[in-house]
Amino acid sequence: MSIYVDGTTRLLVQGITGREGTFHTGHMVEYGTNVVAGVTPGKGGQRVHGVPVYDTVAEAVAETDANCSLIYVPARFCADAVLESADAGIPLVITITEQVPVHDMIRVTTALQARGTTMIGPNCPGLISPGSAKVGIIPGSICTPGPVGLVSRSGTLTYEVLFALTTRGIGQTTAVGIGGDPVQGTKFIDVLAAFEADPATKAIVMIGEIGGSDEEAAAAYVAEHVGKPVIGFVAGQTAPAGKQMGHAGAIISGGSGTAAGKIAAFENAGISVARHPDEIAELVAERLGAG
Amino acid sequence: MSIYVDGTTRLLVQGITGREGTFHTGHMVEYGTNVVAGVTPGKGGQRVHGVPVYDTVAEAVAETDANCSLIYVPARFCADAVLESADAGIPLVITITEQVPVHDMIRVTTALQARGTTMIGPNCPGLISPGSAKVGIIPGSICTPGPVGLVSRSGTLTYEVLFALTTRGIGQTTAVGIGGDPVQGTKFIDVLAAFEADPATKAIVMIGEIGGSDEEAAAAYVAEHVGKPVIGFVAGQTAPAGKQMGHAGAIISGGSGTAAGKIAAFENAGISVARHPDEIAELVAERLGAG
């Protein structure tokens, strides 16, 4: 079992003919993901790794019944691409593109609410349900099927943790990167709810970072609604205030958004907090053993 | 029983201090409608027919728990007034104002969908559930409680028919004027569905007019979803093509929207069609007797 994507996922890749789109489509096809279509305006009729390319998402959906879209287009075209998929009736859109303007995402997330489309991202690594579908850029080689659900604001830190889990022999139901931007399509609590509802998921790893208050909201949600063991980590414990650490979202401002505050919220909610990433797998093993 | 408004309706009047707002508030209070608040910016603290006036809808709702709003503000402020009520959480907004720009109503109806607020109007006479609540300008004196539901695109033609029904001793559950504009918050089919679901309504009168294709859509709906007897009339059988007959919506253009087409659609759906307004009450009596 898994959340969001599995063997029934019929993936469409927007920006498939670009450098990254082509490269990662290859990896997804190789992993076994059912990539049914690609879209690049003006490149309709081409093929990339055997996947047919269309000029518009509407055509691609009409021809292939795609039910999930993955976005690699440049930042300035990103909002348009997300809305194109939503309007074509695609219920799940994964947005890898980074440096997307915040006001674009304000418009898009509001529009998606009315359309019932879920967006994950932007500025995220996508997600993977090991053994059945990889949608995005998380390396398949570091994952293996198993009982742990993982959700993270960070990309490469997620890989780090997946690698440690897999190395220890602990597999995953699904790993979801929600992205590090200030305005995200999907938040921690959405993914926590999905993991809580997924019978195959026996423990949940949540990787936060400094900035905003989503970790605090997630902690409150865990305390009230999540019965499964949750293991947490917060990156940026040593980050200075007022300096943006990479992500537009990762900044301690006005005394809020600190790692200390988030860690305290996690602990108050009964979440096991790792002191550094290498400890996460250890804590997962403990909680799984206990559970 | 009735639809949309009844004894639990707590009415707020936007534009209550204007000439029409004040006049009709008096009639509604006299009729027994529970008018709990009025709103006119800058006139907060005043009273109109004993009804307290507030500067904003948010304040009025906080103080009075109003659950229905009636709009008399001038056309250029109408969109803002509807959205103000919707944002304050009011689930039903009745818009009397006429000559509201079409593009304003395009924006507003889309926004209301996302907020779950129902708008009736604009350019409508409102509605009345005889004996319990009058919301708008339909004269209470011409109505009486009873088994007939009435829905109409026209204002005064509605009064004509209500008067005829009442004179004949046939009462009404609710009479709803949906307005004659091209873009309406509520359409025939919405009201037909509500009447079909209302156990007290035993027969339905539907008064259409030339222009658009809502009567045709309603006829298809009746054929498929309405079990109760429906009596119909279409105004404008003698209207020339290409000339706008009062309402912005009442125009035969490009050969579509004719009375003949609508009457045919009604007849095909099993709706009893009156040849002129005075026949309507007669047909209702027949169908009620038969039913």
Added chain:
Amino acid sequence: MNLYEYQAKQLFGLHGIPIKEGRVARTAAEARDIASSLGGPVVVKAQVHTGGRGKAGGVKLASGSDEAESIAAKILGMDIKGHRVGQVLVDPAVDIDSEFYLACVLDRGARRILIMASGEGGVDIEQVAAETPERITSVHVDPGLGLQSYQARRLAYGVLHALPDARRPAFAAVLRDFQHVVAQLYETCVEEDATLAEINPLVITTDGQMLALDGKVTIDDSALFRQQELASLRDAGVETGAERQAREAGLSYVDLDGSIGCLVNGAGLAMATMDVIKFFGGEPANFLDIGGGAQADKVAEALRIILADARVNSVLINIFGGITRGDEVARGILAALEQLDTDVPFVVRIEGTNAEEGRAILADAAMNTATTLAEGAQLAIRLADERKQGQSQEVVA
């Protein structure tokens, strides 16, 4: 409010849609001057608010200014489907490679603007919709988001893929220009409060340019308060005198051919009143809706307009008060009768808000009254017939 072709195209031009630089002429001499300043062959086009100009001989090619003058002389004053031609547009002639259709139109059912595009240009789009709907591509625009690039692309590729192979290269070469025109036409529609903004045909010229060759725009009358410049474009020429007078008084009035004047509040009731008159064998002289909440002066003005029509042999006043009040209407009737010396008989029916007060005010004026619409209509028909016969007898006597 409908705009003339030349006004529609000026609007397109203001919004960045490519148009030809022609100008409008009211005389043949003006047409000559314009043709000569443009140079080369021109097209002289009748400016009227109706379709089918071409078939009626209202659009002609002229090789130069001499011919432009003689053609304009023929077209000016021409009657096209009841519309007198008062002005012609003189546009540079264009070599057309292919024709397309593009329009933003209010979709009442969807409550949104629908953008339709087709490779079948220069023909009646309703016919295309009926016969070959697969040749029309359309998108609805979310008013909160506005037109998105993907929607313009979808229209562009939709048109492209529906074209026969031979026509594809020419359109493929201007795919981006087409998307630009789509965006600018939608901008026109929203910013000018249009309920219709149509380019038909939108052409590709033989030298590969996109061009709006003919256009039709309908402006929402309710929005004219914020479109002052457009309001000033209203062309009084197509209205009858009575229609203009009524519009200026805030009345909704349409001239008809019968003998029974109608004064009614509400469009639906006004139409039903016409219907009933016809049903009982009479002929309405007009549609007249005094609107909601009309006060006495408006009612008086309405009566003046009706009585100015010599064909009117009786007047049926049908008022069912809601926002309109019976007493106000009654006062308006008395005010009008004080000023106008008329022997045209009146049938008055007032019900609803303040109806009793209204009837009381009229009680002394010794008017014919009716309680139902059917009764009122039949009475008005009889009175009109009697007056007509009386007049004939007078003439005979």
Added chain:
Amino acid sequence: MNLYEYQAKQLFGLHGIPIKEGRVARTAAEARDIASSLGGPVVVKAQVHTGGRGKAGGVKLASGSDEAESIAAKILGMDIKGHRVGQVLVDPAVDIDSEFYLACVLDRGARRILIMASGEGGVDIEQVAAETPERITSVHVDPGLGLQSYQARRLAYGVLHALPDARRPAFAAVLRDFQHVVAQLYETCVEEDATLAEINPLVITTDGQMLALDGKVTIDDSALFRQQELASLRDAGVETGAERQAREAGLSYVDLDGSIGCLVNGAGLAMATMDVIKFFGGEPANFLDIGGGAQADKVAEALRIILADARVNSVLINIFGGITRGDEVARGILAALEQLDTDVPFVVRIEGTNAEEGRAILADAAMNTATTLAEGAQLAIRLADERKQGQSQEVVA
């Protein structure tokens, strides 16, 4: 990207928000000239990207140009919370009746712009929110609709009703002006791609005018591609040389005080790498995120920036490839090492996409490698310590 007060207020002025006509000076003489051209008393205000200027002595009233010059001389060059004052704003002095707070701020949780207003102006709004939240009125703006009039009214009446009786008349008199400022501030926020647009204080002067007296604006860096004019306002002065160099190379870099240089892909992993170094007793010299999909030249530039910092005694390269590929990173490392002659030891850890290829490329370069982050961090700490000791010994020797 944060704007200075004077830039923020210029932006407000462009969007129709009333501001004073002061100008910015980089020398005391310039301050004198501005004060003398303005006439009358002025306020000299340090322009720095930090709060608490007033307490730090960075804002002073001057009675005329002489005093403006002497005050500017004192303020220029002053250090306020680690920020050197390079410029002062010289504004005409204003007689203040009362102060208000108004801001448009990104509400990450709601995914919308939140507009907050309060009668408590000129103070820290977070303190007001904590202690007297009833004195703050706020509305969220639907991006599809934009700010509606009722929302501006709601803010206006919310502020009015929360004011003590004595302050109400002055605010009631400018209620419409306030609503206008709300609308224009929201316009500023959206059109300039701001995530914060704050006026604090927004004042009513003793002669009843509304005025934005101080302002703070943060522009979304991701939107600078469409805000070219704003991008040019970026003040290089507040960045260190390395930070500017990194930004220009498209790297995300923050200078820190430690001895271990970090080169990481991904913000989260970069922060975690810092955290781990600190956890094991080391001190990171920087935060450096090469971003997703970095190619060899970017990696090489990143190494150049790190090695230019003399405090760096070891470098920890931690790459977990996703969109970034291990082989590209490895090529970048080799390219940098070819150009730079350095004895700083490297610890390299590469996992994920094309990690094996990357490790193969580096195999010949005889580098320290690690398999886990903890192992890599501990090794980098040890190597840095050794090198530091070695250098000390060299110095001693």
